[in-house]
Amino acid sequence: MVSRMDLSVSAGTGLVPVEGAAGESLAFSRRWLLKNRINSDLAVLVRVRGDSMAPGIADGALVLVHLPEMSLAVEGVYAFTRGESAFIKRLVPVARNKDGRPSALVILSDNPAYPPESLSGPEMNSIRIVGRVRCVIATL
Numbered sequence: 524m525v526s527r528m529d530l531s532v533s534a535g536t537g538l539v540p541v542e543g544a545a546g547e548s549l550a551f552s553r554r555w556l557l558k559n560r561i562n563s564d565l566a567v568l569v570r571v572r573g574d575s576m577a578p579g580i581a582d583g584a585l586v587l588v589h590l591p592e593m594s595l596a597v598e599g600v601y602a603f604t605r606g607e608s609a610f611i612k613r614l615v616p617v618a619r620n621k622d623g624r625p626s627a628l629v630i631l632s633d634n635p636a637y638p639p640e641s642l643s644g645p646e647m648n649s650i651r652i653v654g655r656v657r658c659v660i661a662t663l
Contacts (some may be wrong), residue, residue: 524548525587527568544552549660565590568660569602571611573598575632576600584661588610591656595625600656605649611656618643 524626528546548567549581556563568585580586580600590601595601598615612632628650642650 524550525563525566526569527585551587559657561587561589562591564653566657575634575637576611576613577634579633580611580656580659581661584659586656586660587658588654589657590654592657593651593652595628602653602656604651604653609653616650617641 551561551563563615566589568587568588571580571584571586573583574582586602587591591600595614595616599613600610600611601612601614603612610630612630615629615631616627617629618627620626626647627641628647630640630642632639
């Protein structure tokens with residue numbers, strides 16, 4: 524079972540996260556979780572608001588965020604905060620420090636109507652990765 528949190532993250536210009544208690548839970552196959560190396564106790568489902576990640580992640584979709592994946596080891600779609608706002612975007616490391624941590628990255632929306640944003644140097648301190656998006660649940 525993976526818990527759904529009563530909060531929304533933005534696939535757009537940013538939403539203020541709402542602190543909420545866990546809502547209902549959704550069952551995932553143990554085999555699927557193991558195959559994808561997801562710990563259900565360390566994963567949450569959150570609702571996405573906005574169209575910047577469309578068509579892959581539609582407005583209103585639920586995404587499974589795996590919380591242990593909070594470092595930018597690989598390019599991927601991540602839940603993260605900047606200031607008081609929470610986002611779902613594609614993060615691409617473009618340079619790394621000697622310790623392997625990203626020293627620069629590009630924040631991309633899958634929807635071409637939203638321009639990319641680059642971060643480097645002290646700007647990197649403005650971002651806090653919450654977890655990596657591992658699954659999208661949407662109605663067609």
